[in-house]
Amino acid sequence: MTTLTFDSLNPATGEVVGSHPKHDARAVHEAVGRAEAATTWWAALPPGERRRRLLDFKAVLTGRLRELAALVHEETGKPVGDATLEIVLAVTHLDWAARNAAKVLGPRRVATGMMGLNLAATLEYLPLGVVGVIGPWNYPVFTPMGSIAYALAAGNAVVFKPSELTPGVGVRLAELFAESVPEQPVLQTVTGLGETGAALAADPRLGKVAFTGSTATAKRVMAACAENLTPLVAECGGKDAFIVDADADLAAAADACLWGAMSNAGQTCAGVERVYVVDSVYEPFLRELSGRAAEVKAGEDYGPITMPAQIDIIRRHIDDATKSGKVVTGGRDSVRAPFVDPVIVEDVPEDSPAVREETFGPTITVRRTRDVQEALELANASAYGLAGTIFSRDARRATRLARAMRTGMTAVNSVISFAGVPALPFGGVGDSGFGRIHGADGLREFTRPKAVSRQRFALPGMNLTSFRRGPGELERLIRLVTFLHGRRKR
Incomplete structure (x- = not known):
């Protein structure tokens, strides 16, 4: 069977930069399937191992900076200097995400309050699984990497659909990542037109979709995600x-x-x-x-x-x-x-x-x-x-x-x-979208909070979650709550 292709063009000259496959729904489905297997392996790695591999990816990107900037220049037409600047910014964000993921997302104890005196409570943030990233053409490295780097650092696998105007950049990012993480297809790129992105957004196995683009397109992506209750982070336009x-x-x-x-x-x-x-x-x-x-x-x-x-x-x-x-x-x-x-x-x-x-x-x-x-x-x-x-x-x-x-x-x-500033979250309100990339908020965006409470000892005379609870226990509860919360502030 012949695979349909499309060309990416240099917008300044009209010259063909490269030819790429139009991945159909079946190809997207297969990519998400591979990512499901990859995310099991990636999420199971100790945080230090993910950190090491992501920092190695950062070094690979930096080593290929001139080559990648030239490709960005060819596919967008922007000056090489501007392309270089956006790649440098992407590298700094990748570095921050890799170094801070364990600290931001790892288990930590939380206070239980007087009512939970006999409990120990912990909170951590766990990977979502497979994240679909639909990227833009105006900053084809910096903007999608704001989702890709943070999703990867949080323990997810990523299927990336770049803009049809800059597919070569998206393909190259996945190739460079594979140099650092050859074991599993943790980051894959699928190329194509709008239909490819629609197929990705509609896949029920995604844990989240990260979209960057126009407000009108974001609404269509959101409608596709709604069919499967797939959460969405949308970074849209501005004025x-x-x-x-x-x-x-x-x-x-x-x-x-x-x-x-x-x-x-x-x-x-x-x-x-x-x-x-x-x-x-x-x-x-x-x-x-x-x-x-x-x-x-x-x-x-x-x-x-x-x-x-x-x-x-x-x-x-x-x-x-x-x-x-x-x-x-x-x-x-x-x-x-x-x-x-x-x-x-x-x-x-x-x-x-x-x-x-x-x-x-x-x-x-x-x-x-x-x-x-x-x-x-x-x-x-x-x-x-x-x-x-x-x-x-x-x-x-x-x-x-x-x-x-x-x-x-x-x-x-x-x-x-x-x-x-990698530690600052990036995102808007209103027609500019919702959710955040970058920073601690960007790491948590690609996770699910996991809360665990453990009883350390039984409270004498206060077994409130039992059918054997007596009126005396309820009375003691009322007195305790009144002591803690019943005084009005003047």
Whole structure:
């Protein structure tokens, strides 16, 4: 029987990078079956053995960094330097997950309280089994590895379905892992189009699905998971806001804002799309931002739009913004597919698609606000809630604003810096999804809590869980509870 294939293309040139099989439902089913056997072996390894193998995988990735960055460059079009940065971040997360899994997930004693004085209680986090990871194309190493590394460190096997735009990167990750763990197929990659991902999400043997992609696709994946009550962690899109306070370092703010908005051609879920600037510094900030933007060119400082269909969305948002707002930088002519030069538009109405919908391109809207509180209110008035940024010299006010931002993550006087801190969880609220990757929360995301209580001795005169319980025991219980909990706080 002939296996159907598809090509991955360099979006900047249209050249074929590689050809890969379209794995059908049967192939996916077989991969999950292999993973079931592999996870039994992997989970049974002592934590130190898993740690050793994962650290070896980290060393293999680092040794092949240039080769893998070149492949990321070919399949996404992004500059090799940007590809290198995302792989370095993935390596640091893999290192953290490997070194901290036993401490975060291992058995620990928990307090039992007065009512459980005669008990010993422990809590630990056990593997789910097989985890299905459906990855994106914009950061084809860093983003899926945020699920893969933590799921593996937690003792699970992984079946990874990369984006059809970056299948070669996904295949190479599994090949490199096999160099460190040759015994069992603990990490496998299946390639294909949407049907392959749908088959993976629908497999009832999965312990969890980790999905990264659009909110609309996440809803379809969630519906497939619901058929089997398979839990899902969903990292979806964003419309992240950038707030510039009156006392901000404007040069630093403009530099960070521009990079957060334009790097990777704006194809970053936690990238900057909306900018709110306090009135007193609006004009000098905008001059600083537009001056820096004039020096940035698509095809030189960042790559092409990787997904061709996104060009139409970007063009529609630019048209909408320029009709109702004032062009600062660029415009409709900035779209020269597959590249889009920087676009900055000010005074765009808050109800316009350019402000409400995710653009996923190198465009930003900028709005003047009377104060920082109005900026915060506008930032929070979005269906999305992934990340955001605050620039202010007042540390206390910046911290207050960061905490009040309706997002899973906020950076202060930096941009997207939380992604580089392995101990911090990554994820959003609202249309940006739910669940967390990275950090201790990311490790626990791919486990099930296991609680054990053990009676150490019998409480005399207090056998409450018996049909032989007498009225005296119940009376003693009432007196104890009244003593512990019956006093009102004044």
